[in-house]
Amino acid sequence: MATTASIIHALVLFNLLFKGFCQCGLQDITIGTERTSALVEGKQEWNVSFINTCKCPQQALVVSCDGFQTVEKVSPDVFAPVGNNCTVNGGRPIPPFATVQFLYAWDPPFIFVPLSSQVNC
Numbered sequence: 382m383a384t385t386a387s388i389i390h391a392l393v394l395f396n397l398l399f400k401g402f403c404q405c406g407l408q409d410i411t412i413g414t415e416r417t418s419a420l421v422e423g424k425q426e427w428n429v430s431f432i433n434t435c436k437c438p439q440q441a442l443v444v445s446c447d448g449f450q451t452v453e454k455v456s457p458d459v460f461a462p463v464g465n466n467c468t469v470n471g472g473r474p475i476p477p478f479a480t481v482q483f484l485y486a487w488d489p490p491f492i493f494v495p496l497s498s499q500v501n502c
């Protein structure tokens with residue numbers, strides 16, 4: 382009896398923990414923009430990182446990028462405009478704690494805000 386109760390207890394605890402790990406989403410996407418030392422066609426170059434700080438992969442990441450322009454070619458596999466928003470990593474999963482990074486050149490820099498993603502736990 383006691384053993385069964387402990388097992389159920391352990392299962393409930395495990396379930397809670399597991400759910401806890403999966404309570405992530407857009408707040409677990411960190412976006413950083415760093416100035417590089419380069420100019421492209423007279424425009425400042427910027428290094429943008431999207432970091433998935435969730436323990437699970439996140440895919441189909443869409444960020445706001447209204448008015449995004451660049452004189453440096455950006456691979457659509459990494460960052461591509463879709464209407465007023467942009468898809469990151471071609472919508473493919475970003476592994477836990479992985480960074481997707483790209484370079485663009487424009488002045489002033491753009492501010493990207495995560496709009497939606499799918500967490501795969």
Ligand SMILES: *[C@@H]1O[C@H](CO)[C@@H](O)[C@H](O)[C@H]1NC(C)=O
Pocket residue numbers: 417428429430482484
């Ligand atoms: C861009 O930033 C990433 C992450 O900080 C870094 O690993 C990479 O070397 C940088 N690339 C350039 C060209 O600055």
Ligand SMILES: *[C@@H]1O[C@H](CO)[C@@H](O)[C@H](O)[C@H]1NC(C)=O
Pocket residue numbers: 443463464465466496
């Ligand atoms: C862009 O994001 C806005 C706000 O979430 C949304 O209303 C709109 O449908 C999105 N557009 C595209 C093309 O994904």
